[in-house]
Amino acid sequence: MPELPEVETIVNDLRQRLVGRRFTNVAVCWAGSIAEPHLDKFRRRIRGQRILDVRRRGKYLIFSLLGDDSFVVHLKMTGQLLLRPATAERDKYARLVFDLDDGKQLRFVDMRKFGRVYLVDDPEAIVGELGPEPLTEDFTPEALMRMLRRRWGRIKPLLLNQRFIAGIGNIYADEILFAARIHPTRSADTLTSAEIEGLYRAIRDVLRQGIQNRGTTLDDKAYRDAEGRAGGNQDNLRVFRRAGQPCPRCGGTIQRIVVGGRGTYFCPRCQE
DNA sequence: CTAGGTGCCTGATTGC
DNA sequence: TGCAATCAGGCACCTA
Numbered sequence: 069m070p071e072l073p074e075v076e077t078i079v080n081d082l083r084q085r086l087v088g089r090r091f092t093n094v095a096v097c098w099a100g101s102i103a104e105p106h107l108d109k110f111r112r113r114i115r116g117q118r119i120l121d122v123r124r125r126g127k128y129l130i131f132s133l134l135g136d137d138s139f140v141v142h143l144k145m146t147g148q149l150l151l152r153p154a155t156a157e158r159d160k161y162a163r164l165v166f167d168l169d170d171g172k173q174l175r176f177v178d179m180r181k182f183g184r185v186y187l188v189d190d191p192e193a194i195v196g197e198l199g200p201e202p203l204t205e206d207f208t209p210e211a212l213m214r215m216l217r218r219r220w221g222r223i224k225p226l227l228l229n230q231r232f233i234a235g236i237g238n239i240y241a242d243e244i245l246f247a248a249r250i251h252p253t254r255s256a257d258t259l260t261s262a263e264i265e266g267l268y269r270a271i272r273d274v275l276r277q278g279i280q281n282r283g284t285t286l287d288d289k290a291y292r293d294a295e296g297r298a299g300g301n302q303d304n305l306r307v308f309r310r311a312g313q314p315c316p317r318c319g320g321t322i323q324r325i326v327v328g329g330r331g332t333y334f335c336p337r338c339q340e
Numbered sequence: 341c342t343a344g345g346t347g348c349c350t351g352a353t354t355g356c
Numbered sequence: 357t358g359c360a361a362t363c364a365g366g367c368a369c370c371t372a
Contacts (some may be wrong), residue, residue, distance in 0.1 A: 069365065100348095127366085144366050145349085161350095180349045182366065221342050230367080238365070289351075328343080330365070346370080354362070 070143045072202070072235030073278030074291045074299065075124050078149055081294040082174075083122040085151055086131070090118045090169040098163040101176060103184040113137060113187055114166070125195040126234030138191040141176070147183030150175045151294045179289055198234040202271050207233075209268040216256050216264060223259070223267075224252035225328035235275070239284055239308045242333045244270045246307045246317075251339045252325075252332045277304060307333040 070078070091114050099107050118134040129149070131139040141149065150159065154173050164176040164185065176185060186194055199215075200207045215233075219226055226232050227241045236244070245252050247270035250263060259267065278284060283299030285291050286309065291299060306316050310333060311324035320337030 142366085145364085178349095179351075180365085182349065219341080225343085228366085287352095329345085331363095342372105344370100344372085347368090348366105350364100352363085355360085356358105 069145050069237055069239065070147065070283070070291050071127060071237035071240050071278075072124075072275055073240070073281075073301065074283035074293075075127050075129060075143070075235070076279050077282045077299065078294050079122050079124040079129055082129070082149065082151070085172075085294070086119045086122055086168075086174070088119065089172075090116060091166050091174075092116065092169050093167040095165040095167075096163075097165065098181060100181060101163040101178060101183060101185055103186045105187060110187055114139065125191070125201070126198045126230055127237070128191075128195050128198075130191050130195070136189060138186075138188055140186040140188060140191050140194050142184050143178070144180070144182035144184070146179040146289060148175075148177040148292050148296075149294055150177055150292065150296055152296075195234075198230055199232045200234065202233050202235060202275060209265050212268050212271075213261065213264050216259060219256040221256060222253045222327060223250060223256050224330075224332060226256055227271075228328070228330070233271070236271070238330050238332075239286075239305070240274055240278060242308045243305060244274045246334060246339060247274055249339050251336075252327050252334050254340070277301065307335060309333060 094111055094114055102110050119131050120134055121132040123130050127142060129141040133139060152173050152175055154171055159175055159177045161177045161179040162175050163178050166174040168174060224241055227236050248267040250267060278301045281299060281301035281304055283291050284301040285298035286302055307322050310322045313322050315322055315335035315338060318338040320335050322333055323336050325332050
């Protein structure tokens with residue numbers, strides 16, 4: 069499940085390789101991957117468009133195109149964007165295959181078919197409601213404190229709420245709360261200012277480390293970078309999917325509970 | 341505003 | 357062994 073660090077890695081790779089390239093054609097293997105516009109219009113509008121830039125907002129990838137359109141992608145659970153030579157073997161779960169003007173293909177591969185692509189004139193129509201980017205400099209401890217002041221729900225679902233902060237998913241939420249020593253069901257309004265500062269630092273550190281390690285690949289079909297390579301951050305996880313194992317900090321036993329319908333891993337001994 | 345449920349999907353896991 | 361039921365999970369959308 070690609071979250072901010074995984075999408076950041078893919079975006080940085082793709083920017084290097086795709087800026088200046090042109091989409092020459094698209095093969096649609098599963099039309100359901102296209103959110104908008106309708107299939108025929110999508111095909112007509114993407115063909116011949118030159119890529120000016122590739123950037124990330126939350127978990128979305130945004131390709132700015134010369135004709136003022138934006139090609140927007142959300143990978144959801146199992147989506148991948150792979151850059152392959154057009155001659156490369158077909159990927160089993162390929163849903164959309166974009167031919168490029170340099171003999172390569174950008175392949176949208178998505179086993180579970182949750183991912184979506186959009187071709188729109190204004191990307192704000194899609195990403196406009198997202199909360200702040202946690203790694204930009206205007207996201208400060210004070211900003212986080214102000215944001216939390218109006219909230220009284222449990223902290224983990226809040227971290228997962230993309231309108232609250234953009235880019236955090238289930239893996240990094242658990243790792244962040246472990247690093248900050250905060251129990252996933254703590255009410256946001258009971259956090260002390262010291263805890264909020266710790267939470268702030270944990271958000272930044274955990275996400276940055278994820279980026280530094282080029283993302284988290286937990287199993288075979290999970291996240292891959294644009295070259296199809298696994299990330300390295302899975303070796304760095306301290307609680308996620310480690311139920312029954314000893315806490316690396318206090319030696320307690322990591323527990324799995326369900327919070328907001330999501331599998332949640334934490335150490336009951338050092339997270340209050 | 342929060343919390344809970346459903347649906348979208350399919351491979352992996354679990355149950356009998 | 358084999359097949360069916362269940363699970364996982366990001367997010368939209370619904371209800372309370």
